[in-house]
Amino acid sequence: MDFSDEPGVTGVMVIEPMGNAGPFLAQAAARLGIRLYAATDEHVHAAYEPWLKRCLHGVCLTDLADTASALDDMEAFCRARRIVGVAVCWELLTPLAALLAARLGLPGNDPLRARAARNKIAMAEAFRAAGVPAPAHAVVATAEQAHCVAASCRLGWPMVVKPAEQGGSWGVSVVAGPDGLDAAVAAAGRFTRAEPHGLPLDSRVLLQSYVPGEEFSADTVLRDGVPYPLPVVRKDTTAGRYRVETGHSCPAGLDARTVWSIQETAARAALAVGVRNGIAHTEVKIPPGGEPVVIETGARLPGDNICEVVEAATGVSEAEAYLRAVTGRAPHTEPTRHAAAALRFLLPERAGLLQEVVIPAVPGTHSQIHIRPGQPVPEPADSSGRVGHVVARAASVDEARRLAHQVIADSRVKVS
Ligand SMILES: Nc1ncnc2c1ncn2[C@@H]1O[C@H](COP(=O)(O)OP(=O)(O)OP(=O)(O)O)[C@@H](O)[C@H]1O
Ligand SMILES: [Mg+2]
Structure with missing residues (x-):
């Protein structure tokens, strides 16, 4: 059934809703009375789970790896329906969302800066230009070039080696010294296409100085370039060569000044990469005794069920705030609940x-x-090695973390 003629009903085009944030967007859309449409390709669509197929009011089948034809297809699709906003779940598709919103004259992000929200090399340059605190960096294409950078002592040890365009900690290594550099550059440079859409990737490698300290994420909703900070979330990761996220908890257990300083830094990072109407997921580390340093930002909802953790702890629906922002409405970002949640x-x-x-x-x-x-x-x-997760809810974050930790400690994983 096509609802496009029903008065008062509006729609949002989600460029590829398959992903961790998809269910949260679907629930938020239902609460807001927004009809969701998807743009995807036919093979990916064929693999959609039944719940996702059920909650979509229409699908634009196109080749998302071909920017020009995808934009033409999506523009025609959106113009034939009452679509008033463009949303996205995947970082790699955020520039496409900015271009589509601009074409349709809908609230969106700055298409000229949008690449910096996907490509970590462009991001590092955008941060430097805007004065956003970020690690010192260098760009290389080969291990030999990486050894030259290391020999200059510009970045020091340990050094972080990562792909220009990738997520889920894929290809990210923290390297203790020159011996590990060849393997790390090879691991980071091996990505040329991203599945399932076959999006071409920049296979250059980014080297960064290592930022010590605790890690947090802070999301920011923006409407007309005005940032609305969302709750800060503590992030746990593995230590050592590979940094896989092992958990997220909210509230972050920080004093109000530190929370504010993370939120303010995250908002500056989002603005630096051209987020204007939408959401940004920003990761920061705080060196002991120092101020927040931005590891990365993305113009998308968070993954890893962070939407669930934040809503359980604070009552704030990030997905609802995002949908309101992309449809030109003021987001609701004030906590309505003072509880806690932890995911491991x-x-x-x-x-x-x-x-x-x-x-x-x-x-x-x-x-x-x-x-x-x-x-x-x-x-x-x-992140592909994670076998499962648990979410614990409690009155205090210490209790939520303890519960989640206990469940994981009592879990069994047998691998042959
Ligand atoms: N410069 C750095 N200094 C210290 N730690 C870093 C640095 N860069 C990355 N890390 C660690 O490695 C993790 C993964 O790096 P990064 O966030 O850049 O990659 P990603 O693949 O985009 O991650 P994800 O999609 O899982 O958030 C970070 O969460 C952090 O723990
Ligand atoms: Mg990250």
């Missing part, structure tokens, strides 16, 4: 074939298994 991922100790996974059911928590027995699990070097 279950990681295997090593790669292999998954034999067994058991996450105990504990009151106050719920869990989800991502990889089923019989399937291969990769080395826990990036």
Whole structure:
């Protein structure tokens, strides 16, 4: 059924809703009375789960890897319906969303800066130009060039080596010294296309100085270039060569001044990469005794069920705030609840074939298994190695973290 003629009903085009933020967007759209449409390709669409197919009011099938034809197809699709906003779940598609919104004259991000929200090299340059605190960096194409940068002592050790365009910690290494550099550059430079859409990637490698300290994320909704800060979330990661996110908790357990300084830095990062009407997910580290340093930002909702963690702790729906911003309405970002939530991922100790996974059911928590027995699990070097997760809700963040930690400690993962 096409609802486009129904008076008062508006729609939002989501460029590829398949992804972690998709369910949160779908729930928020239902609450706001917004009809969601999707742009995707036919193979990806064929693999959509039933719930996603059910909540979409129409699908524009196109080739998202071909920017010019995708824009033509999506523009024609949107103009034939009452579409008043453009949203996106995947970082790599955020420049396309900015271009589409501009073509349609809808609230969106600055298309001239949008690449900086996807490409970490352009991002580093945008941060430098805007004075956003970020690690010192260099760009290389080969291990030989990386050794030259290392020999100049400009970035020091440890050094972070990462792909220009990628996510989920894929290809990111923290390298202790010159011996690890060749493998790290090879790992970071191996991405030339991103599946499932076959988007071409910049395969250059970014080297960054290492920022020590605790890590947090802070999302920012922007409407007409005005930032509305969202709650700060504490991030836990593995230590060592690979930094895989192991958990997220909210509130972050920080004093008000530090929270404000993270939110203000995150807002500056979002503005520097041209986010004007939408949302940005920004990651920062705070060196001991120092101020926040931005690791990265993306013009999209957070992944890793952070939407759920934030809403459980504060009552703020990031997805609803995002949909309001892209449809030109003021977002609601004030907490309505003062509780706490913590998410922890279950990681295997090593790669292999998954034999067994058991996450105990504990009151106050719920869990989800991502990889089923019989399937291969990769080395826990990036987010693809996470076997499952648990979310704990409690009155205090210490209690929520303790509960989530306990459930993971009592879980079983057997790999052969
Ligand atoms: N310069 C840095 N200094 C210290 N730690 C860093 C630095 N860059 C990255 N890291 C660590 O590596 C992790 C992954 O890096 P980054 O966020 O750049 O990659 P990503 O693939 O976009 O991550 P994701 O999509 O998982 O958020 C960070 O969350 C952080 O823990
Ligand atoms: Mg990151």
